[in-house]
Amino acid sequence: MTRPCPSCGAANAEDEDFCGSCGTYLGWSSRARPGAPAPEPPAAPDTPAPAPAPAPERRTAPIPAAPPAPAAPEPEPRPAPAPVPQPAPDPAPEPEPAPAPVQPAQPRPPEPEPEPAEEPVGAVLPGVPIVARPTVRTASADEEPDGEPCPSCGTNNRPGRTFCRNCAEPLKPRDQAAPLPWWRTRWPFNRRVRAGSGRLLRGCLIALVIAGLLVAGFLLVPAGRYVVEDVRDKLGGTGEVSPLHVSANASAPGHPAKAATDGVTNTYWGAPKKGDALTAEFEDPFRLVGVTVHTGVSTKAETFQKGARPTRADLTITTKDGKTHEKTMTLADKPGEQTLRMGISDVVKVRFTIREAAGQTNGHPIALGEIEYFKRT
Numbered sequence: 617m618t619r620p621c622p623s624c625g626a627a628n629a630e631d632e633d634f635c636g637s638c639g640t641y642l643g644w645s646s647r648a649r650p651g652a653p654a655p656e657p658p659a660a661p662d663t664p665a666p667a668p669a670p671a672p673e674r675r676t677a678p679i680p681a682a683p684p685a686p687a688a689p690e691p692e693p694r695p696a697p698a699p700v701p702q703p704a705p706d707p708a709p710e711p712e713p714a715p716a717p718v719q720p721a722q723p724r725p726p727e728p729e730p731e732p733a734e735e736p737v738g739a740v741l742p743g744v745p746i747v748a749r750p751t752v753r754t755a756s757a758d759e760e761p762d763g764e765p766c767p768s769c770g771t772n773n774r775p776g777r778t779f780c781r782n783c784a785e786p787l788k789p790r791d792q793a794a795p796l797p798w799w800r801t802r803w804p805f806n807r808r809v810r811a812g813s814g815r816l817l818r819g820c821l822i823a824l825v826i827a828g829l830l831v832a833g834f835l836l837v838p839a840g841r842y843v844v845e846d847v848r849d850k851l852g853g854t855g856e857v858s859p860l861h862v863s864a865n866a867s868a869p870g871h872p873a874k875a876a877t878d879g880v881t882n883t884y885w886g887a888p889k890k891g892d893a894l895t896a897e898f899e900d901p902f903r904l905v906g907v908t909v910h911t912g913v914s915t916k917a918e919t920f921q922k923g924a925r926p927t928r929a930d931l932t933i934t935t936k937d938g939k940t941h942e943k944t945m946t947l948a949d950k951p952g953e954q955t956l957r958m959g960i961s962d963v964v965k966v967r968f969t970i971r972e973a974a975g976q977t978n979g980h981p982i983a984l985g986e987i988e989y990f991k992r993t
Contacts, residue, residue, distance in 0.1 A: 629774075634784040636777030641784065842959075849905050849959045853993040859896035859966075866892045868981035876984050881910050886981030887926075893969040894984065901936045901962040902991040908955045909968075910985040911947055920951040924980045928972040931956070934965040949974050 618627040619642055626637035633642055763773045764787060766780035773781055780787060834841050864873035868886030873894055876885035885894055913923035931943040945956045966989065973982045 628781070632781035634779055634781055636773070636779060636781060639779035639784045639786075845903075845961065846959055849903075849992055854905055854990045855993045857898060857902055857989045857991045859989065860899040861897045862894065863897075864892065864894045871981060871983070876987050879986070881915050881985040884913055884983040884985040886983055887970050888981055890970050890973055890982070892982075893967050894987070895965065895967045896987075896989065897965050898963065898989075901964050903959065903961045904933060904963040904966070904989065905959055905992050906955050906957050906990040907931065907945070907966070908953050908986075908988040908990070909945070909947065910951075910953050910987075911983065912951055912985055913983045915951045915985070917951055921975065922980075924973050924975040924982045925949065926970045926973045926982055926984060928970075930969045930971055932967040932969070933958075933960050933963055934967075935960065935962040936964050937962065 619630060619632070620627060621635035621637065621640055621642065623640040624635065624638045626635055628635055628642060634640065635642060763775050763777070765772050766783060766785060766787060767789065768785040769780060769783045771780055771782040773787060777787060779785065834844055859877060862873050862877050864885060864887070866888050867873055868888055871884055871886030873885050875883040876894055877896065887894075909929075911925040912920040913925075914920055925947075927947050927949055929945050929947065931945060933941040933943065935941070941960050943956065943958060945954075947954055968984070968987060970982055970984075976982070
């Protein structure tokens with residue numbers, strides 16, 4: 617006889633408490649205790665018979681009480697309904713006696729109280745059978761099947777089972793993973809990466825692609841190299857570079873070209889007219905990141921307005937390979953320093969040409985108080 621599993625439907629032997637396919641507990645309700653009688657359904661209760669009505673009384677003479685109703689027979693299993701008793705008929709009145717001589721009145725004896733009718737006995741319901749609690753039956757050595765013993769409780773199980781029939785433990789536990797070597801327990805080798813996921817390989821390929829793009833952008837693509845150098849210009853520091861030689865195509869008397877690079881602003885180079893240029897030459901090539909200019913004869917506002925000052929100039933920058941770069945610098949008509957940011961590598965010469973000026977009505981020379989050159993450090 618087999619017991620089906622309520623979860624997966626697999627067939628199991630009668631003495632097995634757990635399913636051999638999924639390990640589900642088979643329960644006690646599906647196994648009947650041997651030798652126990654089947655319970656009978658309870659019988660329907662019978663309707664009890666109504667009690668008989670008491671006999672009426674008469675004032676003329678005491679009337680005996682009605683005889684008690686016969687007791688119903690004791691019910692048997694499944695008895696037939698008892699007949700309903702009928703009330704007894706009233707007895708016929710007795711003839712009145714002849715008048716007797718008048719005697720003195722005597723106290724009337726108390727009337728006897730009628731006896732209460734006995735309550736009929738109804739059907740007795742049978743007791744509800746109580747199902748006996750199941751008991752664990754210990755299998756004998758002869759009843760135990762031949763098969764692989766459970767590694768947990770040692771119970772034999774027939775071949776083909778996955779879980780133990782006694783404790784539901786897996787009969788074939790999974791193999792434990794081998795311990796990791798000591799170096800796999802140290803950072804960064806202790807990161808758990810699922811074998812075959814490919815994340816490590818993808819990470820290495822992405823890193824190689826990014827490194828290749830950076831190298832190609834720096835060495836082969838000019839735009840990429842320009843971006844890298846520009847970032848370095850913004851993140852790095854700056855330092856002033858002094859020219860090795862300064863010259864001008866024309867100078868006003870007492871205001872030579874070297875006065876524009878002497879480090880003070882109360883002296884200046886005086887250009888006689890627009891179009892004159894100041895040229896600065898450097899000993900070693902450097903990366904030019906900015907040019908700062910102080911215009912006018914003084915940094916004081918009342919003195920600044922008395923002389924002529926440049927308002928726009930062109931910068932021609934020459935590198936060591938002979939290439940030139942043109943920059944236009946617009947100058948505000950006020951005292952103080954004004955800076956033009958740029959980023960040009962391997963600079964060896966810078967020419968400053970005046971294109972526009974203000975305050976030339978009185979014939980004063982165009983004053984350039986100071987010009988400074990800055991490199992990346």
